[in-house]
Amino acid sequence: MTTLFELKNITKNYWESNEETSRSFLFANITATLQKPERIALLGKSGQGKSTLLRMLALLDTVDNGDVCFKGVSAKDTDTRIWRMNICYVAQQAVMLPGTIEDNLKTVSKLHNSTFDENFARELMKDVGLSDLDWGKQATDLSGGEKQRVSLVRSLLISPSILLLDEITASLDQQSKEYVEQLLVKFHLEKGTSFIWVTHDTEQAKKISERIWYMEDGTLAIDSKTEVFFENGNDFPSQVMI
Numbered sequence: 001m002t003t004l005f006e007l008k009n010i011t012k013n014y015w016e017s018n019e020e021t022s023r024s025f026l027f028a029n030i031t032a033t034l035q036k037p038e039r040i041a042l043l044g045k046s047g048q049g050k051s052t053l054l055r056m057l058a059l060l061d062t063v064d065n066g067d068v069c070f071k072g073v074s075a076k077d078t079d080t081r082i083w084r085m086n087i088c089y090v091a092q093q094a095v096m097l098p099g100t101i102e103d104n105l106k107t108v109s110k111l112h113n114s115t116f117d118e119n120f121a122r123e124l125m126k127d128v129g130l131s132d133l134d135w136g137k138q139a140t141d142l143s144g145g146e147k148q149r150v151s152l153v154r155s156l157l158i159s160p161s162i163l164l165l166d167e168i169t170a171s172l173d174q175q176s177k178e179y180v181e182q183l184l185v186k187f188h189l190e191k192g193t194s195f196i197w198v199t200h201d202t203e204q205a206k207k208i209s210e211r212i213w214y215m216e217d218g219t220l221a222i223d224s225k226t227e228v229f230f231e232n233g234n235d236f237p238s239q240v241m242i
C-alpha cells in the first residue's frame with residue numbers, strides 16, 4: 001500500500017548561527033508518516049518551528065534537507081500548483097484578496113481551473129457559522145474571526161487530501177471554534193481528509209486529534225496516539241503548552 005504522506009528527515013537550518021541554542025538548525029531530521037487519513041495535532045512550545053514546518057510541507061518555505069512525499073511522489077518531482085491542490089495550508093493570519101467575499105470564495109477554483117460549487121460553498125459557510133454573511137461585502141472589511149473562517153472555507157472548497165492548519169481558531173469565540181472543530185472532524189470522517197493542526201489549546205488537541213506530534217529542542221520528540229500522550233502520567237501538556 002502506498003504511504004499517504006511522508007516527512008523524511010526534514011531539516012530547517014537557522015538563517016544564521018543562534019547563540020541561544022548552539023545549534024545550526026531550527027529543527028532537524030523530522031520523520032513521520034501518515035499511512036492513511038489521520039487527524040494530527042502538532043504541539044510544542046512557542047518558537048519550536050511548528051508554523052515553519054507546516055509552511056515547508058505546503059512548499060511555502062524551503063526544505064533545507066530531507067524530503068516530503070505525497071502518495072509516494074516527492075514534492076521535488078511535483079508541480080507546485082498540483083501539490084497545493086492536494087496539500088493545503090491555512091494560515092493563522094487569514095489573508096483576504098481584494099474584492100468581495102464571493103470573489104474570495106471563487107479564487108481557489110479559478111486558480112485550479114475547477115468549477116465553483118455554490119451549494120457546497122453555502123453549506124460550508126453555514127457549517128462555520130457564517131450563513132448570514134452577505135457575499136457581496138468587501139472581504140477586507142470582515143473581522144479577524146470571519147476572515148479566518150472564510151479562508152478555511154476557501155481551502156475546503158477544493159477538498160484537499162491534507163490540510164495544514166495553523167492555529168486557525170485563535171481569533172474565534174467558543175461557539176465558532178466548536179463549529180470549525182466539528183466541521184473538520186466531519187470532513188475527515190466523510191471525505192477522508194487528513195489534517196495536521198497546530199494548536200496551543202490542549203482541550204482542542206484532545207478533541208480533534210487521533211495522534212499528537214510534539215516538537216521540542218529541534219526534534220519531533222513525541223509521535224503518539226492522543227490518548228497515550230495525555231494519559232501517560234507525565235505532565236507535559238500542562239507544563240509546556242502555550
Ligand SMILES: Nc1ncnc2c1ncn2[C@@H]1O[C@H](COP(=O)(O)OP(=O)(O)OP(=O)(O)O)[C@@H](O)[C@H]1O
Binds near residue numbers: 013014044045052
Ligand atoms: N530558517 C530559520 N532560521 C532561524 N530562525 C528561524 C527560521 N525559520 C523560522 N525561524 C524563527 O524560529 C522561530 C520559529 O517560528 P515558528 O513560527 O515556526 O514557531 P512556532 O512553533 O509555530 O511558534 P508559535 O507557537 O509561537 O506560533 C521564530 O522565531 C522564527 O522567526
